[in-house]
Amino acid sequence: MRLVASNPPELVSGLDDNARFRSIVMPHIDEAYRLAQWLTGNRTDAEDVVQDASIRAFRAIRNFAGGSARSWVLSIVRNTAYSWLRKNRPAEVVTVEDLEAVELQQANPGDRSSGTPEAALIAKTDAEQLRAAIAALPSPFRETLVLRDIEGLDYREIAQATEVPIGTVMSRLARARHRLIATIGKE
Amino acid sequence: MTRSKSDDNSALLVHAYLDGELDPANALSVAQQIDKEPALAAEAERVKALQQSIRERLPREEAPPGLRSRIEASVGGLRRDRTGPSWRALAASIALTAIVTSSSTWFMAGSQQQPTMIADVLVSDHIRALMAPEPVDVISSDRHTVKPWFNGRITSAPRVVDLAKEDFTLIGGRVDVVDRTPVSTLVYRRAKHLISLTAIPAESRFELDKSPRTVSGYNVVQWVENGVSYWAISDLEAKQLEDFARLFRTSKTEL
Numbered sequence: 001m002r003l004v005a006s007n008p009p010e011l012v013s014g015l016d017d018n019a020r021f022r023s024i025v026m027p028h029i030d031e032a033y034r035l036a037q038w039l040t041g042n043r044t045d046a047e048d049v050v051q052d053a054s055i056r057a058f059r060a061i062r063n064f065a066g067g068s069a070r071s072w073v074l075s076i077v078r079n080t081a082y083s084w085l086r087k088n089r090p091a092e093v094v095t096v097e098d099l100e101a102v103e104l105q106q107a108n109p110g111d112r113s114s115g116t117p118e119a120a121l122i123a124k125t126d127a128e129q130l131r132a133a134i135a136a137l138p139s140p141f142r143e144t145l146v147l148r149d150i151e152g153l154d155y156r157e158i159a160q161a162t163e164v165p166i167g168t169v170m171s172r173l174a175r176a177r178h179r180l181i182a183t184i185g186k187e
Numbered sequence: 188m189t190r191s192k193s194d195d196n197s198a199l200l201v202h203a204y205l206d207g208e209l210d211p212a213n214a215l216s217v218a219q220q221i222d223k224e225p226a227l228a229a230e231a232e233r234v235k236a237l238q239q240s241i242r243e244r245l246p247r248e249e250a251p252p253g254l255r256s257r258i259e260a261s262v263g264g265l266r267r268d269r270t271g272p273s274w275r276a277l278a279a280s281i282a283l284t285a286i287v288t289s290s291s292t293w294f295m296a297g298s299q300q301q302p303t304m305i306a307d308v309l310v311s312d313h314i315r316a317l318m319a320p321e322p323v324d325v326i327s328s329d330r331h332t333v334k335p336w337f338n339g340r341i342t343s344a345p346r347v348v349d350l351a352k353e354d355f356t357l358i359g360g361r362v363d364v365v366d367r368t369p370v371s372t373l374v375y376r377r378a379k380h381l382i383s384l385t386a387i388p389a390e391s392r393f394e395l396d397k398s399p400r401t402v403s404g405y406n407v408v409q410w411v412e413n414g415v416s417y418w419a420i421s422d423l424e425a426k427q428l429e430d431f432a433r434l435f436r437t438s439k440t441e442l
Contacts, residue, residue, distance in 0.1 A: 021262060026255065033250035047254055048329060054258040055326060119232035127244040134245075148206065149241045155208050174195075174202045181233050 017061050024064055025057045028073040031151055035074055038146045039081040039139060045088075053080035070153065071160035078143060078161060094138045117185030125184050133183040141176035148173055194226075201231050205238070253351060257328045260356040260376050305365060305387070306409070306418065310402040312363045312372070313383040313420045322381055323359030323374045333360045337371050345371035345386045346415070348438045355382070355431055375431070382421040382431055388414065401425075408432045 032053060036046035053076045064072050085093050134142060143162055147153045158173075159166045197220065203209050204217040221227045316322040325336040330347040337344050340362050349357065355375045363372045365387055372385040400407050406428045408419045417435070421428050 018263070026258075029250045029255055029258065030247070033254065034248060037248070043251070044329075047251065047257075048327065048332065050250070050254060051258055051261060051328065052326075054262055058262045116229070116233070119229075119236035122233055122236035123240055125240050125244070130240055130244055149238055150245060150247065155203070155206070170199050170203060173206075174199050177202065177234055177237055181237060184237075 017058065020061045020064075021054075021058050024061065024069045025054060025073050028070050029054075031070060032073055032077045034150065035077050035143070035146060036081050038134070038142060038150075039078065040084065041135065045084070049081045049084050050077060052084070053077040056080060068157045068160060071157040074147070074153075074161040075163060082139075092139075094140060117181065122181060122184055129184065130180075133180050136183070137176055137179060141172050141179065144169060144172040145176035145180070149177075197224075197227055198230055201227055202234060205231060205234050257351070257356060261326060261328065261358055263376070263379070306400070306402050306407045306420075308365060309363065309383065309385050309418050309420055310405050310407065312385075313381075313405060314403070316361065316372075316374070316383060317381065321359075322361070322383075324361040326359040328357050330357060333357065333373065336360060337362070341369045341371050343388065345373060347373060348435060350375065350431070350434055350438065353434050355434065377423060377427065377431070380421055380423045382419055382423065382428065384435065385418045385420075387416045387418065410436065412436060 029050065032050045033046055036049040036053070037043060040046050040049055053073075056079075057073060057076045060076070082093065134145065137145065140162075144158060147158045147161060148155075153161065155166050155169050155173075158169045162169070164172075200209070200213070200217050201221065204214055204221075209217060221231050325333055327333050327336075328351070330349050334344050334347045337360065345360075347357070347360075351357070355377050358374050358376050358381075360371060360373050362369045363385055364370070365385070368387075370385055370387050372383050375382045375384065402420075405420050405422055406425045408425075408428050408431075410417050410432060417432070419428055419432050419435075421431075423431070
């Protein structure tokens with residue numbers, strides 16, 4: 001397991017709230033913006049979500065107890081994005097029940113056999129195809145894949161950010177990748 | 188354990204191996220399995236190809252240049268919530284704001300409002316907003332969020348303009364009550380200074396001369412435009428507040 005960059009509480013405990021916010025939250029605005037963009041699907045909404053999430057993070061800044069500041073910030077962004085989606089686009093929110101149905105379907109061998117393209121084909125995918133395939137993933141798979149393969153978080157950080165056990169991170173990640181590979185194989 | 192379950196487990200381990208998440212002993216054992224089993228080797232190749240495509244083809248976009256400063260502006264005037272996220276409840280309860288605000292305006296219940304009294308009331312509202320946990324009831328730098336928020340709260344949606352380029356950042360809006368009528372107040376920020384801009388459906392009796400004035404140390408700039416009387420209140424220097432008023436008047440409504 002890699003070491004996680006951290007801000008030990010003793011380093012920030014002497015700071016006022018604004019200074020804490022600057023050292024804990026502000027370094028992760030780019031990641032926050034990208035995650036929000038993948039979850040909401042567009043830049044304008046992503047900006048609103050990050051701004052709301054920043055206010056929530058500021059309000060809760062004393063609750064940050066050390067560990068990965070990045071995971072902490074991203075978990076707030078993620079929760080803010082889902083509240084935003086529930087309010088503005090309730091049809092797009094994937095519940096745990098939906099996800100179980102998705103996973104059953106995914107486990108169906110007929111579905112699985114539809115696409116296991118050669119690695120060479122995958123390597124030739126263009127950006128637009130890739131982006132569309134990721135955007136089409138159900139959000140629990142999408143956020144896991146984005147945090148790992150785009151943002152480079154390790155499994156423990158992803159587990160913290162998405163508030164699930166590491167085993168769930170592993171299975172979601174594998175399923176997300178299998179879906180992408182199958183989608184690419186179909187085109 | 189069924190065959191497919193164990194296949195699934197092996198596949199998960201291949202992913203964890205490629206992600207560098209296994210300890211050395213497990214990593215070695217998975218590497219050996221990949222060597223032995225073509226199906227696992229193919230899985231590993233596909234995952235590596237996918238990761239490489241993502242890395243090479245999907246550039247990591249940076250946050251837009253204005254976002255950080257907008258965040259700093261919206262967080263700059265906040266205080267940490269000591270009891271939990273009650274600000275949402277506060278933002279939702281516009282009725283409460285109206286009641287609290289109107290309690291201060293009882294004394295002006297008479298029908299003939301004098302302009303100086305309006306300035307007094309609005310300055311009091313501005314000061315109260317500075318002391319409240321939030322100076323606004325809807326927090327947003329986005330005029331497309333702020334303007335619709337007023338729908339249903341007041342009878343006419345206010346003109347909202349984006350002056351971020353001129354260094355006046357929109358931070359949100361609230362409803363104030365003047366002469367028992369709810370009116371819209373937009374709040375802008377320049378550096379550490381807040382500006383409350385209240386729009387009151389104008390009647391001639393609300394008109395003031397255009398010269399800036401001071402109430403309790405706050406500068407007040409007032410003008411009438413398209414049947415609406417605007418009142419800008421701030422501790423900014425008079426000159427800067429006049430600049431703000433001029434920019435607001437001359438910028439086009441983009442809604």
